Amino acid sequence: MKQARCCCGRCPVQKSTGSTWNLSAAAGSGGGCRGSTCAPTTAYEEAVAHEVRSAGVRVAPSTLRKYSAGLADLAAFLGQPTSLMGLRHLAHVGPLAAAGHVRRWIEELESRGLAASTVAGRLAALKFGWACVQRAGVVDWVLGGFCAQEPAVSTPRLGLDEMHALLGAALRQPPHRAQRDHALLLVLGIAGVPVGVLPSLRVEDFDEAGRRLHLRGGVGQLASAWVLLGDGVAGSLSAYLRARKALPGEPLFVTLASGHDPCSALGASGIYRTVTGLGVAAGIGHRVTPRCLASFSRATGSGGFR
Numbered sequence: 001m002k003q004a005r006c007c008c009g010r011c012p013v014q015k016s017t018g019s020t021w022n023l024s025a026a027a028g029s030g031g032g033c034r035g036s037t038c039a040p041t042t043a044y045e046e047a048v049a050h051e052v053r054s055a056g057v058r059v060a061p062s063t064l065r066k067y068s069a070g071l072a073d074l075a076a077f078l079g080q081p082t083s084l085m086g087l088r089h090l091a092h093v094g095p096l097a098a099a100g101h102v103r104r105w106i107e108e109l110e111s112r113g114l115a116a117s118t119v120a121g122r123l124a125a126l127k128f129g130w131a132c133v134q135r136a137g138v139v140d141w142v143l144g145g146f147c148a149q150e151p152a153v154s155t156p157r158l159g160l161d162e163m164h165a166l167l168g169a170a171l172r173q174p175p176h177r178a179q180r181d182h183a184l185l186l187v188l189g190i191a192g193v194p195v196g197v198l199p200s201l202r203v204e205d206f207d208e209a210g211r212r213l214h215l216r217g218g219v220g221q222l223a224s225a226w227v228l229l230g231d232g233v234a235g236s237l238s239a240y241l242r243a244r245k246a247l248p249g250e251p252l253f254v255t256l257a258s259g260h261d262p263c264s265a266l267g268a269s270g271i272y273r274t275v276t277g278l279g280v281a282a283g284i285g286h287r288v289t290p291r292c293l294a295s296f297s298r299a300t301g302s303g304g305f306r
Contacts, residue, residue, distance in 0.1 A: 070125025158296040169282035179240040192297035195290040201252040
């Protein structure tokens, strides 16, 4: 039986049954650290390297070291001694509290005056580390929109009143377009689903009874995961799919452009045009993009819409 090292780099942790390291044990649950000092990167690099190999993803050792440094930064912000303990802490507190921690960490990184590329690197580390935690089966949820896109200083802030204005503009359209665009805005701006993932989603990825959406891989993820939807988001999406008489196998969001197959997926460029058009129709004084909606999701979470 193979052995890994726990978060201190010295204590052995047995490989659990299955194909992945038991990261919760390596982080201190079960076979917890017995040492008084820790080397944060050792166990993380070993566990991640195993996940990368099993997923068939090629990542350079230097990149793994950068990821380790990024997660060590997050762990220090959370008051945790090691990178794995930082990830375990986020998994323990649950989706909403974890999202708040990540948002405050992003704000703290920006307050240091770090370059945008450095902040993006820190978030890339968290994306990758969280994907490995998901793959190991420790959690089955993602951090909403908090890990989906890097913050951009030039992205205009979208206020709550402006979000309501966007939703109102969507509902003033013809019924078939109104229902689609209303659901689209909520999925992007409230649930925080990454815009790059949406075109690949299918009708069966929406669990209406469980009010959740299945993300099959995507940006920063090695494994599939579920995003929990609030009642308002799930209800709007359900109404859109029922009105469309959507069938399993069809895209979750379809294009309404003339000359296209009515079952063609709404692509990223189509989503961009839809969102920007709604911003103009709502009379918002700046360009509204999917990145603005991601920023709104990071800043407010479900804020009153669930």
